[in-house]
Amino acid sequence: MAKLNVNGKDREFDAAPDTPLLWVLREQLNLTGTKYGCGIAQCGACTVHVDGNAVRSCVMPLRAVKATQTVVTIEGLSRNGTHPVQRAWQALDVPQCGFCQSGMIMAVSALLKTHPQPSDADIDAAVTNICRCGTYNRVRAAIHTAARGGGTRKAELAIQHPEGSAT
């Protein structure tokens, strides 16, 4: 049996050591929020945190992750979608189809740990995930929103939320 610590829990499962972490998460551990998009670390839809760093799990074999390391997926980023990055994403209606957004949010939440106030150049360099719907400008606006601690006024999107707020 292989072992991993995922979203704060020790998990045991049966998988060959060369199985990519992505497919262990999706198929052995039923954590399907992490997506398959390319399998060659090009698109970033599979981004998770290993010891706090953003990694592309589709090219990381199981054998490369020790049971003592911590793996965090989109499902474990926060309780009830309350991480500041998730809140900014919700406030600015960032996702379109949404398929790439788990990976985007994981890439961005790792970036904000090392760069709490990222410049546009920092964002350009760190967030190389592919989005085919084309949400990039709202991704950028939401990163700045999260870095400001949630202030959405600068985004000037005036989105009306059901509970009455406008962002």
Add this chain to the structure above:
Amino acid sequence: MSTSLLNPELSRRGFLSSAGATAGGLMVGFHVPLAQAASATPEINAWVVIKPDDTVVIRIARSEMGQGTLTGLAQLVAEELECSWARVTTEYPTPGQNLARKRVWGNFATGGSRGIRESHDYVRKGGAIARVMLVQAAANAWGVPAAECSAAAGVITHTPTGRKTIYGRVAAAAGQLTPPDPASVPLKDPSTWKIAGQRMARLDTFKKTTGAQDYGIDLRLPGMLNAAIRDCPVFGGKVKSFNAAAIMRRAGVKKVVQVGPSAVAVVADTWWRAKTALDALTIEWDYGPNAAVSQADIAAMVKGGLDLSVPATSVGNSNGDAPAAISAAPRRIEAIYSYPHQNHATMEPMNATARWTPEHCEVWVPTQNGEAALAAAAEASGLPPAQCEVYKLYIGGGFGRRGRSDFVTQAVQLAKAMPGTPIKLIWSREEDMQHCFYHPITSAKLTAGLDAQGNISGLHMRISGQSILATVAPQSMRDGKDMVVYQGLAPSGPEASIGYSFPNLLIDHAMRNPHVPAGFWRGVNLNQNTIYLECFLDEIAHATGQDPLALRRKLMDKHPKHLAVLNAVAERVGWDKPAPAGVFRGLAQTMGFGSYVAACAEVSVSAEGKLKVHRIVAATDPGHAVNPQQIEAQVEGSFVYGLSAALYGEITVKDGAVEQKNFDSYPVMRLAEMPPVETIVLPSGGFWGGVGEPTIAVAAPAVLNAIFAATGKRIRELPIKSQDLRRA
């Protein structure tokens, strides 16, 4: 559970609800259309269910794939229903239910930016009729005339007495009433809208930020197996042989199946094991009649159609005598443009899950066309459509690709090989890249005759190349002609008419169909047609010393709606003032999918030939704007899609097969390259246009015209990545 799954007597509803129960948390939030709603609460009508707790369930027949149609259609229903927007949820009816109920929900197909513009009338009627029934039910309970009652935000008030009740309390009674004659129920004037027309947040955002949103690829059913597939890399080829025994002992492998004449699939407990086993399988192919086709062959075929001595297949627009006017003109300009095949490259690779028994076939699939998926399931299963069902799942990108059902057919064929077992088929990215229905390859030769003042006396646009309908709907072609190729160039009409008047005009098409299958790709033929016309007009402007905006305005006095969006862009960008130092501008406008769009790009090109797009200003007149913040999202996304194609997109063929395999060989635009986009939404009223596609068409020509302004280089062959942009 697995034994009851195999029980053919098990009802569909029982199957679904029990599947949901056993799969636990994984199935939480998983969409089980109608099965749950129908058992819980009776409907008011086909579009509206109101639960006792006042939750409003609005049924949405079109597919959500990111474009926001789910929210927009719900806004339209809710507006007429007069319910509380905060209580609205949505669900998909199934294609099988639609069939059984004589298509009460109309067309499920979601393409051509039609989601809202072709269903606004009947969905609003659905909401309005439900409101009338709810008010009548309250009036009946009170014993008062319905005319003395009104509804607002889900509360019904008897005006003379001030008595109030809520929708949830009268919904059950309302559902028992005979619906009023639809003609007797007027729709609101859009100027009075409170929910529609507003910048409402999407209804489907939250789960997309937590990983909880299930897409087709995430589906899990009890007892389900996973399949990976490889189709012959050369279109038209077949499977010759494969050595299944060599991989049967690999861990998890259950079966190796030939799927149709041209594909082989491995079924295993997990997809990763199926995929790696398939990689290890040696397959002998009969590559068929296209085995030697090269990209040069395809280019030569398309170029052949540009020979004006070759008769055209059809004429799309003509007035006066363009050839005569051109040959009599003192000055002529000619240019040839070309546009390569493109892959949709949806982020979620194609997939479908199917379960087949001799009595039933069920398919779970992210599809843009649920009814076509049902027809494909029926055909592949050998069962009548009434014994088949399709459950539509959330779509990780469609862009036209998921209007096709080839992956549904494959999944059903696989399921048929393992009766009773649900099989989830997932394509690898490589399979997806090489087995698309590609944006068609075309080329255009444009010839203009100019008088002594530089006015255009005649224009001939010969389009050569591929027909989409020849691949996907040959039965809908008349006399071998495909009029879709003229998108954006029609003489008039509400769909996609040309925005200019020329004294003599001829636009014709020489159909040339290579073996690479073509399909609808977000924006369709409007994309390349707008590049051809808008760049060529820019060429004429520069060749005759005219301002590109002034030249267009001269040709647009009979096209006020086209002109209005162009003028709005010019004003916002400050066309009459110089651009910042080192920055250059390009313009484009067009009409498609019922909407008028225009854009201006501001770019710079470094001495080394590196392009930077600094700013985009774009305007859209969709007639009515149902959700302006989502229109802005679609316009921004359209620049990513259109500029990805312009900068990088190119599918090429070698030995009959597509050469590109993944995002390393088929690059797309990323965040660092994304310019700010200023979107102007200009709803002029009186018509309903789409917004998911038209703006794509102006993205590339606006940038290409700006590149010329910056460098003096006219890019006529795409993608831009293959061109040297250093100053001429």
